[in-house]
Amino acid sequence: MQYFVSVIDDKSNSATDDEMAAIHKFNEGLIADGHWVFAAGLAHPATATVIDNRGDEPLITDGPFVESKEFLAGFWVMEAPDLDVALKLAAAGSRACNRRVEVRPFL
Amino acid sequence: MTPISDAPTPPHSAAPTPAGHAAVTQAHRTEWARVVAALARRFGDLDIAEEAAAEAFATAVERWPADGVPPNPGAWLTTTATRKAIDRIRREAKRDDKHQEALMLSAHAPGPTGPIDDERLRLIFTCCHPALALETRVALTLRLVGGLTVAEIARAFLVQETAMSQRITRAKAKIKAARIPYRIPAADDLPTRLRGVLAVLYLIFNEGYLATGPGTDPVRGDLTTEAIRLTRLIRSLLPTDGETTGLLALMLLTDARRPARLSPSGELIPLSEQDRSAWNRTLIAEGHRLVRSLLALGPAPGRYAILAAINAVHTSAPDIRDTDWSQVVALYDQLTHLDRSPVIALNRAIALAELDGPAPALTLVDRLEPTLSTYHAFHATRADLLRRLGRSPESRTAYDQAIALSGNTAERAYLTRRRDQLR
Numbered sequence: 001m002q003y004f005v006s007v008i009d010d011k012s013n014s015a016t017d018d019e020m021a022a023i024h025k026f027n028e029g030l031i032a033d034g035h036w037v038f039a040a041g042l043a044h045p046a047t048a049t050v051i052d053n054r055g056d057e058p059l060i061t062d063g064p065f066v067e068s069k070e071f072l073a074g075f076w077v078m079e080a081p082d083l084d085v086a087l088k089l090a091a092a093g094s095r096a097c098n099r100r101v102e103v104r105p106f107l
Numbered sequence: 108m109t110p111i112s113d114a115p116t117p118p119h120s121a122a123p124t125p126a127g128h129a130a131v132t133q134a135h136r137t138e139w140a141r142v143v144a145a146l147a148r149r150f151g152d153l154d155i156a157e158e159a160a161a162e163a164f165a166t167a168v169e170r171w172p173a174d175g176v177p178p179n180p181g182a183w184l185t186t187t188a189t190r191k192a193i194d195r196i197r198r199e200a201k202r203d204d205k206h207q208e209a210l211m212l213s214a215h216a217p218g219p220t221g222p223i224d225d226e227r228l229r230l231i232f233t234c235c236h237p238a239l240a241l242e243t244r245v246a247l248t249l250r251l252v253g254g255l256t257v258a259e260i261a262r263a264f265l266v267q268e269t270a271m272s273q274r275i276t277r278a279k280a281k282i283k284a285a286r287i288p289y290r291i292p293a294a295d296d297l298p299t300r301l302r303g304v305l306a307v308l309y310l311i312f313n314e315g316y317l318a319t320g321p322g323t324d325p326v327r328g329d330l331t332t333e334a335i336r337l338t339r340l341i342r343s344l345l346p347t348d349g350e351t352t353g354l355l356a357l358m359l360l361t362d363a364r365r366p367a368r369l370s371p372s373g374e375l376i377p378l379s380e381q382d383r384s385a386w387n388r389t390l391i392a393e394g395h396r397l398v399r400s401l402l403a404l405g406p407a408p409g410r411y412a413i414l415a416a417i418n419a420v421h422t423s424a425p426d427i428r429d430t431d432w433s434q435v436v437a438l439y440d441q442l443t444h445l446d447r448s449p450v451i452a453l454n455r456a457i458a459l460a461e462l463d464g465p466a467p468a469l470t471l472v473d474r475l476e477p478t479l480s481t482y483h484a485f486h487a488t489r490a491d492l493l494r495r496l497g498r499s500p501e502s503r504t505a506y507d508q509a510i511a512l513s514g515n516t517a518e519r520a521y522l523t524r525r526r527d528q529l530r
Contacts, residue, residue, distance in 0.1 A: 001286050082288040083238060084296075105285040 127172030139254035163188035325517030353412030
């Protein structure tokens with residue numbers, strides 16, 4: 001079972017050196033324990049572009065599809081047997097990156 | 108409330124015997140959670156478990172009065188429900204053309220079955236999982252563990268039946284999709300998770316003891332009784348947990364006063380004015396026994412144990428004037444160390460008023476204004492203290508605020524009378 005753990009923030013690429021160090025350490029633990037699938041930080045939503053190619057030709061619009069003060073600033077994809085394990089990992093991840101996180105299962 | 112009201116009445120039951128109906132009602136009370144838990148474990152799906160259990164009880168309503176009660180009602184119900192569940196899985200598989208999956212599911216051997224009691228405990232912990240909203244935990248617990256119908260739960264919390272049904276359906280879908288585990292939490296998580304379960308049960312109890320909305324009966328014995336029954340169940344499964352025992356004692360000693368709590372005109376009667384001869388002595392005796400057993404456990408009682416001890420002091424006094432208020436205040440002092448909640452501080456002040464008089468108590472209460480200004484009991488307490496101090500105009504204002512904030516019709520009636528008696 002895989003879980004998508006989003007990092008919620010109102011800034012992008014804003015982790016301090018200490019936070020980055022804690023995130024690296026946390027990631028090493030994920031890898032060692034077999035929970036690691038993928039993780040990455042995302043650039044600011046202002047850099048996003050929306051494409052709609054359901055019509056005759058691709059329609060390109062500037063900006064994120066939804067504007068909000070807080071947004072997805074980064075994420076982990078974690079492997080966990082159930083939500084209790086995923087929540088424990090996410091709690092440690094929240095502590096490491098010093099941000100709130102949201103846990104959502106993959107289908 | 109009839110516990111089996113969701114079981115459809117058979118259209119033409121052949122000469123139903125009252126014994127058959129009584130047996131179904133009895134089985135519903137004792138077996139519902141076991142049947143749901145056993146099926147949830149076997150099929151790994153709460154929705155299937157709930158529906159199949161309901162169908163099995165509906166079948167019992169049809170069959171038992173006519174055919175007689177089976178020798179082992181619980182086993183009959185579990186077997187019947189299991190067959191219904193397999194039928195449903197096959198039906199859905201045929202419809203969705205997912206025959207392979209169905210074969211896998213029906214071949215899913217009922218894994219190593221632990222003690223049956225653990226199954227119910229699993230069910231309770233799943234329903235009270237912290238990843239679900241509190242109101243959802245309450246609804247799921249009442250439905251899947253308590254066996255109340257969706258209609259009954261909707262009525263209890265003043266929402267439309269369709270809305271409650273959606274809430275429960277969404278919760279079951281989340282449990283499945285997010286894979287909320289169906290198991291008893293690991294030892295290091297157990298204390299926290301058990302506290303969550305007890306909080307849900309206490310919430311159900313309190314809603315019954317003083318209903319928050321104007322659309323239901325002001326005091327709801329169905330909910331208090333259900334909360335007590337579920338707490339008894341947890342205690343029978345985890346007998347050494349002090350807080351579970353404390354909560355059960357607290358509920359018993361509180362519920363014991365229910366018969367004296369409403370006047371014939373439907374007004375709430377405060378503790379000080381209740382006819383103590385109407386209190387339920389059996390519940391009080393059991394509650395006192397439990398509190399004594401807690402004291403024997405050791406020197407570090409938890410929150411519910413202390414609240415139970417406070418209620419033991421109240422229920423030990425034959426008359427309000429016999430109440431050992433210094434003991435009550437001492438227990439509240441102890442509680443304040445564990446729980447800094449302003450509501451506890453408010454209740455401590457109420458007890459202190461009996462010991463030191465209304466003036467120092469009012470000073471303490473007034474300090475709670477920033478956190479409790481929207482809480483009806485805060486204003487009701489101020490109103491009473493101001494009244495005792497002869498400060499009628501201020502008391503009247505406080506009564507008005509308390510009345511405006513209280514959703515409970517019986518409490519409003521009491522507060523209104525008190526306000527109108529002010530000189």
